[in-house]
Amino acid sequence: MRVDAVTDAIGNTPLLRIDPSVHGLRHIDLYAKLELLNPFGSVKDRAAWAMARPLLARAAGRGDIVVELSSGNTAKALAVIAGMHGLGFRSVTNRMKVPEIKDLLLLLGADIEELPGQAECLDPTDAEDPLTRMHRSLAAAGTGYLHTDQYFNPLNVDAHRHGTGPEIVADLDGRAPDYFVACVGTAGSSTGVAAALRRHNPGLQVVGLVAHKADFIPGIRTIDEVHEVGLFDPGVYDAIETITADDAVDGLLTLVRRCGTLAGPTGGGAYQGAVRHLRTVDAGLTGRRTAVFIVCDRVESYLSYLRERRPELFRQPARPTSTRTVTDAEAARAPSVDVGTAQRWVSQGRGPVVDLRSPFAYQALHIDGSINIVDELFAELLHGGLPFGRRQPVLLVCPVGEKSARYAALLTRMGHPDVHSLEGGIIAWRDAGGELVRD
Numbered sequence: 001m002r003v004d005a006v007t008d009a010i011g012n013t014p015l016l017r018i019d020p021s022v023h024g025l026r027h028i029d030l031y032a033k034l035e036l037l038n039p040f041g042s043v044k045d046r047a048a049w050a051m052a053r054p055l056l057a058r059a060a061g062r063g064d065i066v067v068e069l070s071s072g073n074t075a076k077a078l079a080v081i082a083g084m085h086g087l088g089f090r091s092v093t094n095r096m097k098v099p100e101i102k103d104l105l106l107l108l109g110a111d112i113e114e115l116p117g118q119a120e121c122l123d124p125t126d127a128e129d130p131l132t133r134m135h136r137s138l139a140a141a142g143t144g145y146l147h148t149d150q151y152f153n154p155l156n157v158d159a160h161r162h163g164t165g166p167e168i169v170a171d172l173d174g175r176a177p178d179y180f181v182a183c184v185g186t187a188g189s190s191t192g193v194a195a196a197l198r199r200h201n202p203g204l205q206v207v208g209l210v211a212h213k214a215d216f217i218p219g220i221r222t223i224d225e226v227h228e229v230g231l232f233d234p235g236v237y238d239a240i241e242t243i244t245a246d247d248a249v250d251g252l253l254t255l256v257r258r259c260g261t262l263a264g265p266t267g268g269g270a271y272q273g274a275v276r277h278l279r280t281v282d283a284g285l286t287g288r289r290t291a292v293f294i295v296c297d298r299v300e301s302y303l304s305y306l307r308e309r310r311p312e313l314f315r316q317p318a319r320p321t322s323t324r325t326v327t328d329a330e331a332a333r334a335p336s337v338d339v340g341t342a343q344r345w346v347s348q349g350r351g352p353v354v355d356l357r358s359p360f361a362y363q364a365l366h367i368d369g370s371i372n373i374v375d376e377l378f379a380e381l382l383h384g385g386l387p388f389g390r391r392q393p394v395l396l397v398c399p400v401g402e403k404s405a406r407y408a409a410l411l412t413r414m415g416h417p418d419v420h421s422l423e424g425g426i427i428a429w430r431d432a433g434g435e436l437v438r439d
């Protein structure tokens with residue numbers, strides 16, 4: 001295939017039939033739409049190109065910078081597209097959690113602006129979170145930015161309504177599948193593909209997959225987060241189901257080891273979520289059915305994500321001093337204090353208060369005298385053993401008290417007799433009128 005520009009190679013990805021001996025479904029042919037084979041590596045190449053393309057000439061004339069709220073694949077595709085057109089790219093994010101992706105963006109010449117997340121935005125006089133404020137200021141004309149606006153831009157949906165969806169129908173000889181399963185991030189791909197497929201099969205069943213609330217799966221949202229997305233319409237989905245990071249890794253292993261498909265975690269999650277859903281209907285079927293899921297991107301960017309969750313895959317010993325080993329029941333039993341007790345703790349100087357939030361949130365507002373050890377760094381410290389003397393009382397603080405409870409449970413298990421978590425976190429402290437200071 002000869003192309004004049006690499007963007008001409010976006011789309012027309014293969015539809016791979018998964019061997020039935022792998023998935024075990026008896027009446028359903030399961031296909032994977034291999035979006036990982038797009039030139040910049042993901043399903044977001046289509047959306048990025050569709051959103052940026054109409055605005056590039058004007059932006060180049062004005063010297064505008066391309067900007068997007070993204071910490072992953074959209075940013076990656078836009079960084080390449082901007083560079084190809086002589087434009088700068090800035091990624092604004094509160095979710096830059098995968099080091100390989102951050103490094104790749106820097107390599108591609110992107111600027112990265114990290115902001116505190118919503119739960120961490122703590123100025124009580126400010127009703128808006130930083131991303132909302134950023135979004136509004138970018139939307140104003142004449143800012144010097146080309147803002148692609150993936151969470152609200154209908155061109156994100158159109159890229160899939162006119163591209164991904166019709167390609168699936170063409171590859172199934174003009175028929176739409178009976179089931180379509182996709183992970184939901186901006187909701188662009190699931191909404192656009194579902195619309196195209198329903199034109200051919202109004203009885204199509206669409207399953208949207210979101211991340212379990214306690215889990216981080218890079219690229220997709222939890223059920224709470226998805227409702228903040230402008231493009232998300234619950235009416236698109238016949239079912240919205242949850243996948244865990246473990247599901248995503250299990251599915252990824254099946255795809256990479258048995259199907260020759262070097263899928264990332266959301267591709268794995270989509271496979272696992274599809275098979276789990278389809279098993280519930282398979283037994284009752286008589287005729288044959290067809291199902292399609294999307295493999296969004298590639299595995300190579302997630303090696304540290306995988307190593308952290310499954311060290312044994314990399315011939316590394318399990319990490320017993322990780323909060324991943326803390327059960328929900330253990331976290332619920334972790335020693336904790338309410339805001340009143342915490343206020344006395346601080347005024348009496350009972351022991352260090354450790355704030356586990358990001359440096360941005362800490363700098364914005366924190367409990368006076370507390371020290372900031374960001375979650376990821378604290379996790380590393382614990383692999384070396386107890387970071388505090390056993391006689392030193394410690395109070396742990398996080399946004400809503402969930403993470404700190406897990407750490408309090410873990411430190412207790414490691415033998416610390418006097419470690420506590422602040423119930424309800426910094427949000428409860430703020431809501432109770434507790435004093436917060438700014439650096």
Ligand SMILES: Cc1ncc(COP(=O)(O)O)c(C=O)c1O
Pocket residue numbers: 042043044072073074183184185186187188189190218219220264266267296297
């Ligand atoms: C790895 C990955 N999987 C899935 C998705 C979800 O796609 P969409 O944004 O179209 O809902 C994204 C979106 O960024 C992603 O990066």
